[in-house]
Amino acid sequence: MSSPPAIAKPPRERVQDWPRIDRFAYYVCWAAGMLLCAIAASIVLYMLYRGIQYLRPELLYTRPEATPDQSKSGGFLDPMIGTFILTTIGVALAALIGISVSVWLTEYGRPAGLARFVESAIEVVAGTPSIVLAIFGLLVFQSSGLGFLSFEAEGGGVFGRSFFAAGAMMSLIALPLVVGATREALNAIPRHVREASYALGKTRAATIWRVLLPAARPGIATGLALGMGRIAGDTAIVVILLGGSLLTPLEDAPPGVDVLRGTGSTLTSYVYNNSPAGEGGSPEKAYAAAFVLLLIVIALNFVVDFISRGRKPGVQWIR
Amino acid sequence: MSTLSATRRAPAEAPGSAGVWSDRRVELTLGALGVVLLLLIAGMVIFVFGKAWPSFANNGLSWFGAGGSVDQQLIDIFDSPARPEDYVYKLRAWPLLWGTMVTTGLAVLFGLIFALASAIFIVEFAPPRVQKLLEPVVRLLAAVPSVIYGLIGILVLVPFVGDKLISQGREESVAFVIPLTGASVLVAVVILTVMITPIMIAIIVDALRSVPRSWSEGGAALGVNRWRVMWTISVRAVRPAIVAAAVLATARALGEAIMLSMVSGSIGFAPNPLDGLTFFLEPTRPLAATIVDNGEGLSVKPFGETIYAFAAVLLVSSVFLSVGGYLIKRPLRRVGVGA
Numbered sequence: 001m002s003s004p005p006a007i008a009k010p011p012r013e014r015v016q017d018w019p020r021i022d023r024f025a026y027y028v029c030w031a032a033g034m035l036l037c038a039i040a041a042s043i044v045l046y047m048l049y050r051g052i053q054y055l056r057p058e059l060l061y062t063r064p065e066a067t068p069d070q071s072k073s074g075g076f077l078d079p080m081i082g083t084f085i086l087t088t089i090g091v092a093l094a095a096l097i098g099i100s101v102s103v104w105l106t107e108y109g110r111p112a113g114l115a116r117f118v119e120s121a122i123e124v125v126a127g128t129p130s131i132v133l134a135i136f137g138l139l140v141f142q143s144s145g146l147g148f149l150s151f152e153a154e155g156g157g158v159f160g161r162s163f164f165a166a167g168a169m170m171s172l173i174a175l176p177l178v179v180g181a182t183r184e185a186l187n188a189i190p191r192h193v194r195e196a197s198y199a200l201g202k203t204r205a206a207t208i209w210r211v212l213l214p215a216a217r218p219g220i221a222t223g224l225a226l227g228m229g230r231i232a233g234d235t236a237i238v239v240i241l242l243g244g245s246l247l248t249p250l251e252d253a254p255p256g257v258d259v260l261r262g263t264g265s266t267l268t269s270y271v272y273n274n275s276p277a278g279e280g281g282s283p284e285k286a287y288a289a290a291f292v293l294l295l296i297v298i299a300l301n302f303v304v305d306f307i308s309r310g311r312k313p314g315v316q317w318i319r
Numbered sequence: 320m321s322t323l324s325a326t327r328r329a330p331a332e333a334p335g336s337a338g339v340w341s342d343r344r345v346e347l348t349l350g351a352l353g354v355v356l357l358l359l360i361a362g363m364v365i366f367v368f369g370k371a372w373p374s375f376a377n378n379g380l381s382w383f384g385a386g387g388s389v390d391q392q393l394i395d396i397f398d399s400p401a402r403p404e405d406y407v408y409k410l411r412a413w414p415l416l417w418g419t420m421v422t423t424g425l426a427v428l429f430g431l432i433f434a435l436a437s438a439i440f441i442v443e444f445a446p447p448r449v450q451k452l453l454e455p456v457v458r459l460l461a462a463v464p465s466v467i468y469g470l471i472g473i474l475v476l477v478p479f480v481g482d483k484l485i486s487q488g489r490e491e492s493v494a495f496v497i498p499l500t501g502a503s504v505l506v507a508v509v510i511l512t513v514m515i516t517p518i519m520i521a522i523i524v525d526a527l528r529s530v531p532r533s534w535s536e537g538g539a540a541l542g543v544n545r546w547r548v549m550w551t552i553s554v555r556a557v558r559p560a561i562v563a564a565a566v567l568a569t570a571r572a573l574g575e576a577i578m579l580s581m582v583s584g585s586i587g588f589a590p591n592p593l594d595g596l597t598f599f600l601e602p603t604r605p606l607a608a609t610i611v612d613n614g615e616g617l618s619v620k621p622f623g624e625t626i627y628a629f630a631a632v633l634l635v636s637s638v639f640l641s642v643g644g645y646l647i648k649r650p651l652r653r654v655g656v657g658a
Contacts, residue, residue, distance in 0.1 A: 022546040032436035040456040104349035118353040121360040127637040129574020132630045136363045205345035233464030235577040240614045268466045277581040
């Protein structure tokens, strides 16, 4: 600043001139950011490496066999189908309940006290560990009145483990995500849109169905995709509520209700059971299945990205 | 309808014009679904507690205490005689509770520091290109299923810790108490930290971005450097969000079952802080992991009731967490932004 021109550009702030403690903090922040990238990169690259190493095409379309001989234990077709069925049930239920409840909360919300209670119930679900939901589900679906949703033993005992049971509980872990995203989308619709619809003589119900829900569709889709990722990745509910069987009972002639009443496995439980933590002890297959699972989850992430592109940045990365 | 303001009121319908989906009926249907959900959740709390009650009732407050080997007690409960009068309930769950506290507490502590530094980096220091890269990175880390974290933990980190970090001497020093295999508090905390950090980062970044620009510009105008502006103005303003992040992360860490059951050693042992660094290498088993490990035995009545008691403890802690977080956030919110 020896010879100041008319408009002096202030000297650029340099980190080197900061007090030592500030510089230290600055470098800590950099290190944290870099560490984050390093962790993510190492997980993805390691899984990619193992996936390429162990994933064979035939693993994807052969059915698993329960045998200690790993060369004969087959692939993971059934777990993949299981993941698909479970995700479908869970998301369908979560969409039905979640969208209805969030529409009620934002558009009606009467009586206000009841709405507050429902809101906090959803908060409680969001905070409840999935393992607790799992064994609560077991308690519910083992009650004799719900025997038609799983298998019943001779003496009237109910097994309580089935795709129905697991899917119903899975919908609960997706529910807070769906409700959160839907409510946010509905709240973002300006009031005058509703007023315009009422002015045209539409009822509230018709406004919701024809105006608000279509406008909220991207938000709802984001919530559903997030929920799908959560469901596909959850293991605790599968381990407890889907039973231990490796096979999905596909051969029963019309693959319909019996499949849904039956037990099975998903990719997550397949990975868990084949890891040293389970009884399988076949890490190669666990790696291969985990790689497929990771691909599914990343793909769902891209879907979320794609849907929410162009909307306000910084809104709801995760949750 | 009379309580609504004039602008929000929908026009009155002509009787019978709307068919099946009349306004009134839609409201009642949707409201009924909400009530069903409410009842389901209330039922969950009541049912789980009802089922867990015999375990608490038979042990009293010493349920939470220490004494004996918890794994042996669980085996005894599992093997208890068939006659209901002879059911064994004796349980001293302290090692499991301590394991939960240690893993959750350490992970949240490290995670909070890590998340705060990363969030500041993302918002303030990262070059735009790195910033763009970090958003998907955070989301990816949040989306990786826990079983994959567990798989990497059990197949990579556990053998590494077991082979490289545990020396012969260290192993012998505690061999008469507990075998050191590598599955340990250390691995559990490290992976748990990685799992819960992204949630915290997302919340803190959102909040830091919503700090009014004029506040930090005011600081900068006074000649304060970027770090000091960040630390003394922005971070202070987003304290409610930091509390919210910590609460959410704690809830996630408490409930993490699969990953912890895979890497924590699955031994009902309370790691002893007096062992110095060996503390981090000792195995443990938190509550949630105990439930997963024993999911098969739920049909044995006293054993099932004991397992439901673990679930009840988890349920209460997560409810307390959200209530506590709300109470802490409320006074802070008056002076800050976010969450």
